Amino acid sequence: MASGAAPYLVVEEVSKAFGTVMALDGVSLTVAAGEFVSFLGPSGCGKTTLLRAIAGLDPANSGRILQAGRDITALAPAARDFGIVFQSYALFPNLTVAENIAYGLRGPAWPKPRRASRVAELVELVGLTEHVRKFPAQLSGGQQQRVALARALANEPGLLLLDEPLSALDAIVRLHLRQEIRTLQQRLGVTTIMVTHDQEEALGVSDRVVVMNHGRIAQIGRPEDIYRRPANPFVAGFVGRSATFIAWVEAAEGLLQAGQDGWRIAADAARGMPRGTRVEVFIRPEDVRLTRPGEGGAGSFPVTVRHWEFLGPVCRLTLAAGPQRQLEADLPPDAAHALGAMPGAALAAEVPPERVLVFAADA
């Protein structure tokens, strides 16, 4: 977010309860004009509820929402300025593609010729020119998605809201469409919020990601920050893959000890923590460097390959580092063959101290 300009959207301490369930619990965030922000979190964490509160479809119980400097908290959806794409798309099945897109273009500001040219412009924009006369049921899922997008953009809203826009599509279409949405968003410069439970999607297209858990915000940050510098164990565990275990700080210079066997690992993040602090450690598979036994550096430790999984571009190895500890390591198949990393093989592993994620564990 550009620090100087006033944010386009401000959400302040917004809470919402459904009966006894706190779907949103004091959520605050800001979105800059033209920014692409994703709400990411497990199913049921309140992403949709937050999006709908911003839209005014399910108003919040408390808190304040400002858009473009205007307090919109109490406004009906029709009095706000946004376009939305629903998870189900909610296209009107009995109207054609053109009629769906033109649905909100009514009133004296939209005489017929202007409406027609706007629709033509929009179908061109989403690449559906030859399908304008079709009904939604005659389109593929991806095409329906584009109609929904065009419909939401028709009125040139200041804010575009997308609720799991890609979740109903198959993997290849998903990848393609998410890039298309991003390109379109950058071209139009429209401030966009996308809800998703797919971290790859969120990290791939967003300027910033809002990670949510149990109705609260766990972390807000750029995709790289979320991934490399998670603010808490939830984000570390939810975003990306990692092996996790409990350890204790052995020396204030950032040395951790885990288990009875005296297994040690250096971690920059543990520097300054008092000796004896109980910590949760997360290690991502791509951060584990493997070498032949005895060829590793000073911080290396012996591991045994337990399991070998071929994922295409990489192999994922499950490693035993001591009797109870398991790590995972990703490496290209060729490198794995070169190392002789077959189940049962003994290797040496090393993790750069700056890559070990450490969080003080409660109690």
Place this chain on the structure above:
Amino acid sequence: MPETRPDGTVALPAAAQQRVAGDALLLRGGLWITASVLAIGLVLPLATLFVRAFEDRDGGFAGLENFGRYVTTPTLLAAAGNSLWIAAATTAIVVPVAFFYAYALTRSCMPMQALFRTVMLIPVLAPSLLPALALVYLFGNQGMLKGLLLGHSVYGPIGIVMAQCFYCFPHAAIIMAVALATTDARFYEAAEALRAGRGRIFATVTLPGARYGLVSAAVVVFTLVVTDFGIPKVIGGQFPVLATDVYKQVVGLQDFNMGAVVGLVLLLPAIGAYLLDRWAQGKRAATLSGRAVPYAPRPRRQRDLPLLVFCLGVASVLAGLLGVAAWGSVIRFWPYNLSLTLDNYDFARFDAAGWDSLLVSVRMAGLAAILGTVLIFCTAWLLERGTRPGRLGSILRFAATLPLAVPGLVLGLAFILFFNHPANPLGVLYGTLAILVLNSVVHFYTVAHLTAVTAIRQLDPEFEAASASLKVPAWLTCWRVTVPMCLPAILDIAVYLFVNTMTTVSAVIFLYGPDTKPASVAVVHMDEAGQASAAAAMAVAILGVTLSAKLLQLGTARLVERATQRWRRR
């Protein structure tokens, strides 16, 4: 189009905000209209009925005196007992027959299923008086088959049960067909994979799967029989039942207080049945998962042939009774002169109103269909989608299901007591077409409401949210999207209201005026006057109208589909 400010933000015109508030007000106002209709047409009359049961003739408080009189009058108590066992006997006959008939339609490869389905529905279109009149032709004092009854009279329990079986059969069969059709084929595949025999599969999969349907069907039949007035009136002879008792107390003895008491007694089994049925429906819904794989039967001679014979038998009885009534209506003098004539259709000779009563019925049913459909569908939409659920919403939701538990006769009686009350300014409505239409719409409200709700719930729940985000008022989206998509259901509702209003006797018999006597009441009067042939002719005329309406619906269904359901085709 909102204008863009210099700083790039967008301002909505103030008019847009006012319009939003106006729309919400409009939607809320709609619910209040329905609330007043249901208050005037259901709640207040029933409350009056309730109060009157505790009053004496002069309007003083009588406490439980009327009830005391009721339980100490043996004939009244006997009528209640009669109603119960007649209903139980009919249920015991109809439900198994309906089960196997529906089984043949849904679980076999019997030929001519479409035909059997059509025949099954015909009794719905006829007034309940029609089978009773046909039975009089066959088994009455001059009946051709009188001997078959071995000296017993058809006027009484035998005739009532036979006629009720005809009248209730389609209701039970429809419920059973739905219950049997919505099964999950995977249960059968699993049972077969486990090598269960046919008998075992039937006992462990088919019957349990249909058990809530069986409960629903039994409950519906039982209530229909207890609350039906036309059949015992025509063929009951001196055999007293609850429904005829209400009529006798009110119309014969002018004892409105005792009428109210009997009405309340009649309400008891209906309410019990209503609660039981709701329980069964809830259970049944819970047993169905959204991803059920439909069951497709495979041909098997040993099953299909006996079922075909069975269905032929049932269908010929249904069609036969109708045929006898139709034939009887064109016979000069049953059974001595069987030459054909249309004299019986010259209704003016038998009843002062003549053909006008049929016209009254058509106008009444037409208005009930049009106004009722608009009211019921709009209300269902408002409750489901139009407004935020509030207290008024939950009250209305409940009130909409109540009419199912109120027998027509009780509703009619409640109407007289309420509208004839000297202090009621609405009394001017009494005897007009308006009160008949109001009564009919309320009487048949629940089924129509549930049809509308089911249709609306099948639509994407985000339509209204999508429309709000596009700044289009919800009612406009209802008109442009919801109504066209629900048109088949809307037609169903209209025809349902029309047919039922055409054929009902029980509610309207208390409410018509000198110029507004419906055809179904004319049937009762002509039968009372001993003009059985004319009564049959009028009943057949009613059937002619309802059948035409149904055929019209089927005929237009294709047109409607072409015009509004194009989007369904892929």
